[in-house]
Amino acid sequence: MKKLAPLFSLLVFFSCGEKDEKASGNSEFALSYTIDTVQVDPGDHLVYVTGYMNTATPSLDKKVLYNLNPKSPELEIIDLDALAFQESIPLEKEGPEGIGNYVSDLVVTDLGDFFFIGYESLVKSNPGLDQFKRFSFQADKLSGDKLDENEGIDFGAIPSKDGNYFFGTYSVQMFQGKIGGLAVVDLNEMSLKKIPIPELENLVDFNINQYQDGRPMMSTIERIWLNEVNGKLYLTNSTRNEAFIYDPKLDSLFKKEFQSSITDNAKKGLYTKETNSDEEMSKAMKEKNKEVNFNELIYDDMNEKFWRVSSDMDRMIADSVVTKNILTIFDKELNQLHEEKIDFNITSMLSFFKEGTLYSYINLDDEMGFTRIKPSYE
Numbered sequence: 001m002k003k004l005a006p007l008f009s010l011l012v013f014f015s016c017g018e019k020d021e022k023a024s025g026n027s028e029f030a031l032s033y034t035i036d037t038v039q040v041d042p043g044d045h046l047v048y049v050t051g052y053m054n055t056a057t058p059s060l061d062k063k064v065l066y067n068l069n070p071k072s073p074e075l076e077i078i079d080l081d082a083l084a085f086q087e088s089i090p091l092e093k094e095g096p097e098g099i100g101n102y103v104s105d106l107v108v109t110d111l112g113d114f115f116f117i118g119y120e121s122l123v124k125s126n127p128g129l130d131q132f133k134r135f136s137f138q139a140d141k142l143s144g145d146k147l148d149e150n151e152g153i154d155f156g157a158i159p160s161k162d163g164n165y166f167f168g169t170y171s172v173q174m175f176q177g178k179i180g181g182l183a184v185v186d187l188n189e190m191s192l193k194k195i196p197i198p199e200l201e202n203l204v205d206f207n208i209n210q211y212q213d214g215r216p217m218m219s220t221i222e223r224i225w226l227n228e229v230n231g232k233l234y235l236t237n238s239t240r241n242e243a244f245i246y247d248p249k250l251d252s253l254f255k256k257e258f259q260s261s262i263t264d265n266a267k268k269g270l271y272t273k274e275t276n277s278d279e280e281m282s283k284a285m286k287e288k289n290k291e292v293n294f295n296e297l298i299y300d301d302m303n304e305k306f307w308r309v310s311s312d313m314d315r316m317i318a319d320s321v322v323t324k325n326i327l328t329i330f331d332k333e334l335n336q337l338h339e340e341k342i343d344f345n346i347t348s349m350l351s352f353f354k355e356g357t358l359y360s361y362i363n364l365d366d367e368m369g370f371t372r373i374k375p376s377y378e
Contacts, residue, residue, distance in 0.1 A: 029338045030378040031329070040368040041084040047076060047368050053350035053361050055106045062354035070103040075129070078368070080354060089129060097132050099123050109163040119155055124163070135187060144191035150174055153183050158226050164188055167233055169200070169224055175216040176204050179224070182235060182246060195253055197244060206239055206267050208284045210275045220285070225296035234334070238294050241265040243334055258336050262326050263312040264292045289321050295348050302356035303377060306330040309346040344371065
């Protein structure tokens, strides 16, 4: 296979001056980075890029990317060192060795086990993809803390790095149902532990709801992000500049609030929440896009730092919202170190650090590519 050269590259240097001391939180902190974009060589294979890359995840050593095509289904193996398609492994949807019909997320544990996650569906496979186990999180299948009437574990949960636990939020499974807190399921004992987080309950107040003849039809939702790093669980959301840190060993929950000098620290909710047509929904969404949005944390294990890119309105051009992207960097204890406006974006679809370089998925004319950002901290 041919070796692909970067499509373009850019060198950027930044260091904090007096004006940026408040933003960075450390006047000694300086950041520089190089940026390039590369394309994965597909060979004779049509690499699956039609989804939102939720079903793609790197291996522990970041040597390969597992990319699940849930339609076929098949598991594509991408060599991240060679940036080339390697092989595909056929899978089944149904039966004792099936991954499920509606898989929307793929996770690989540190032991190499695969978790195929779907709506009310969880299937675990060994690394050889020849042993499968199914889990059910219905209330009558779980011991420990009880789910209240109409409560359930939310879509978007993740397994622990060792594959022994499942982390998610629990909420009332109804239209505009409030989030109650963090749910931790011991997959060996099938027991549930609920950790209430009252601050999450009002996230539904920022949803935009659409009705037809008084009946609820659809609703936007505020995102909850879950990340496990070094044995601790980090829960963040798209609404407020905050994080909740749960330590399973100590059974302790700690909240951190951050301050930005570039964006608001929370959505204001100054947009229409109740709509009755697609046109009204579109108009409300345009207004909502004027407000701040916080994306997920991404951990740089080589440099022991968290990255997060947020967006906020920069200006209006006629009726169009022009947003600005803001990079915030935290240390491994989630203390804010640095903040700056950036000219690039990091997709929430698929981004990860490999040997100190951030790989962020980009669609290049329906081919898989990555924007690579290599930082240098001083």
